[in-house]
Amino acid sequence: MKPYYDHDGITIFNAQCEDVLPSIDPATVDLLLTDPPYGIKLSTTYKSNGRGRGKGRHAWEARDHVAVAGDDVPFDPAPLLAYKRAVLFGANNYTDRLPPSQSWIVWDRVSDGHHTADAELAWTNLGGTVRTFRHMWTGYRRKSEIGFHVHPTQKPVALMRWIIDKHTKPGDLVLDPYMGSGPVAQACHELGRRYVGIELVEDYCAVAVTRLRQQILDFGGAA
Numbered sequence: 001m002k003p004y005y006d007h008d009g010i011t012i013f014n015a016q017c018e019d020v021l022p023s024i025d026p027a028t029v030d031l032l033l034t035d036p037p038y039g040i041k042l043s044t045t046y047k048s049n050g051r052g053r054g055k056g057r058h059a060w061e062a063r064d065h066v067a068v069a070g071d072d073v074p075f076d077p078a079p080l081l082a083y084k085r086a087v088l089f090g091a092n093n094y095t096d097r098l099p100p101s102q103s104w105i106v107w108d109r110v111s112d113g114h115h116t117a118d119a120e121l122a123w124t125n126l127g128g129t130v131r132t133f134r135h136m137w138t139g140y141r142r143k144s145e146i147g148f149h150v151h152p153t154q155k156p157v158a159l160m161r162w163i164i165d166k167h168t169k170p171g172d173l174v175l176d177p178y179m180g181s182g183p184v185a186q187a188c189h190e191l192g193r194r195y196v197g198i199e200l201v202e203d204y205c206a207v208a209v210t211r212l213r214q215q216i217l218d219f220g221g222a223a
Contacts, residue, residue, distance in 0.1 A: 004202075005209045009194040010185055014205045017177035017198040018079075024196065026082045030172035033163060033184050035089035035155055038075040080177065084125070087163060089155065091123030103128050107159055110136035120155075126167055133162050150207050151181040160187040168193055182208025 001023070004014040013020050075094050080086055087105065091098055105122040116138045136142060137156055160183045164174060170192040176184040179197035181204050188195035189212055199205050 004205050005212075007212075008189070009192075010189055010212060011196045012179065012182075012185065012205055012208060013196070013198045014200070014202050015198055016200055020198050021079060021177060024175065026084070028173060029083055029175045029196075030085065031164070031168050032080060032083040032086040032088075032175045032177070033160065034080070034087070034176045034178045035153060035180060036075055036077070036080075036178040038090045038093040081125075083175070085167065087122050087124045087126070087167075089120060089122045090153075092121045095123070098123050099125070101125055102130070104130045105163065106130060106132040107155075108132055108134040109138050110134060110141075111138040112141075122163075131166075133159055135159055151204060154181055155183050157183045157186045157190075160184045161191060164188060164191055164193060179208060180204055182211055186211050 001013060001015060001020060003011050005012040075090075075097075077088060077091075077094060077097055080088065081099070088098075091104075101123055103124045103126050105124060107120045107122070109116060109119055111118045135156055135158055142156075164184075164187050168174060168191075171194065173194045173196065174184060174188050176195065176197040179185065179199035182197065182199075185195050185197050185208050187193075197208065199208070
């Protein structure tokens with residue numbers, strides 16, 4: 001399958017992950033890091049409104065109430081468990097289909113507790129105990145990427161950079177079967193890791209490539 005983008009160690013496929021994963025040997029992947037759809041029937045999608053806010057920034061607005069692709073059925077993580085080192089966000093929604101683990105990641109969103117969850121959880125098989133990353137990300141109160149919100153379940157680049165920096169080394173290969181708008185790709189590019197991402201929605205692939213090319217600045221850092 002021809003990649004949508006392939007440059008400087010970053011490879012992106014616009015495809016169903018089921019069509020690409022069989023061609024990737026799990027033994028060649030140093031870390032699987034992804035935020036899959038997990039059946040909560042999210043109802044917001046986004047489009048460009050044509051009013052950019054400077055280089056590397058995009059203004060986006062809510063559009064039709066359309067379910068996120070692949071999010072209308074229960075998620076089966078079984079194919080991803082073939083990878084020896086994995087981080088799966090949203091796993092508290094499908095723990096009954098995962099092996100027991102004490103090695104969870106907690107992203108503390110520093111939320112006001114009214115409109116968004118206080119934290120988000122990721123299951124890992126990396127060993128060790130629970131680890132917490134604190135990074136404000138609630139509505140317009142954000143520590144980084146202020147004004148840039150493209151995907152309904154978008155995660156901060158800073159969060160992904162923190163995980164990748166702790167659990168890989170330069171030159172390692174990171175696999176992201178549910179890429180979204182590309183925060184893992186951006187983090188890998190910044191840290192000198194190789195990356196393979198897969199995303200079904202072409203608009204999100206285009207956003208990820210734009211982010212890589214324009215090097216959006218993360219003013220907040222990875223506190």
